Amino acid sequence: MSNPELCKGMKFPNGKVFRAALREYVVRKPVDIKFKLNEKTKVSIHCKYECGWRVYASQIAGELTFQIKTMVPTCTCRRTFKHRQVTSTYVARKYLDDFNKNHYWAISGVKHRVMQDVYVDLSINRVYRTKRKAREFILGDERLQYGKLRDYTEMIRVTNVGSKVILQTEITEPNTQPKFKRMYVRYNAQKVGFLEGCRPPVGLDGYHLKGKFGGHILSATVRDGNDNIFPIALGVVEQENNDSWVWFLQTFADDIGRPDELNLVFISDRQKGLIPAMEMLFPTIEHRFCVKYIYNNFKLNFKGLELKATLWKCATVTTVREFEKRMQDMKELDKEA
Incomplete structure (x- = not known):
């Protein structure tokens, strides 16, 4: 099936196998076909440009053959x-193992591979559709996966x-199935490890979900005794706003313990x-x-290694007097900063 050679009288187990072999055959030749x-x-097909090439195949009476x-x-x-048979679905199935091994396969890499193998120049939009369909083949239908969350939580x-x-x-509409909203x-082991061997600063952050239905992941992480990142809890919410953060933080406090009793300190971006x-x-x-996120905003208007070093010096001091001195140094370098 990777490089079939068709001839008159050849038999196939069923129509599906024949169509798959036909597609691979006309892509390899190449012949741009049109179905009559x-x-x-x-099935009756001929060359799109009417050069005389044609194939007719049918089911044998009393058989699926x-x-x-x-x-x-x-x-x-x-x-x-260009070839109309080299569709996004065809390319996704043909190179499914490559997509599975390299989830970040670049657009240019996919185009080059297809051109090298079958001499077809894919459009950028077709490559994007190919990557999306390959993801669906590998991960399965996202809608069906949401339907398994109740079993997952119970497990x-x-x-x-x-x-x-x-x-x-x-429930968004009457007489319909309930839809996913949030999950914590x-x-x-996360609670036990956090309470027994981690440091009190808790990092809060949010991340976009790039799947079909979107959403955000909210997370709480800390540093353990070896200075490695240790996740405590995560939440999946519809979007990152005041309501979702209140729900996540309230659930986190009820679950882990009150932050004031545990002497916690929170660090975050300005989510x-x-x-x-x-x-x-x-x-x-x-x-x-x-400070990393503060610097990402800072460097948009105030560039240069000297200002960067001065900003970090301001962030690392431990007394008010030293902080004011460092800030004065920054003003002397750039009054606007």
Whole structure:
């Protein structure tokens, strides 16, 4: 099937196998085809440019077997770098193993590979569709996966005693199935490890989900005794806003323990809705911003290694007096900064 050679009288187990072999054959030749008949029991095709090349195959009476009854194998058309049979689905299935091994396969890499193998120049849009379909083939239907979340949450509760899983759904229209809204997951080992061997600063962050249905992941992470990142809990929400952060932080506090009792300190970027959520839930808890994200905004208007070094010196001092001195140094370098 990787390089079939068709001839008159050749038989195939069924129509599906015949069509797959035909597609591979015309791509390899290449012959850009047009269907005259494309029925369940018979198929008739000819060259799109009417050069005389044609194939007719039909189902043998009383069997599922397909047989080529007529074939004119000579095509005199010149080669082009376009072919309608090289669809996004065809390319995704053909190179499925490559997509599976390299989830970040570049657009240019896919185009080059297809051109090298079958001499077809794919458009950028077709490559994007190919990558999306390859992802669907590898990961499965995302809609069906959401339907398995109830079983997944129950399995965690049964097999990982001490874990906490909350699954929220909502009904958007009357007499319809409930839809996924939010989810909170914290395994037992995460809580035990955090309370017994991790440092008090808790990092809060949000990430876009790039799947079909979008959403955000909210996470809480810390550093363990070896200075490695240790995740505590995560939540999947519809979007990153004040309501979702309040829900996640309130659930986190009810699950792990009150931040004031555990002497926690929160560090984050200026995420949407996070600052008012922290002020409402934990007004007395220390909440600071990550210098890395501050610098990402800082460098848009204030460039240069000297200003960068001065900013970090301001962030690392431990006394008010030293901080004011460092800030004065920055003003002397750039008054606007």
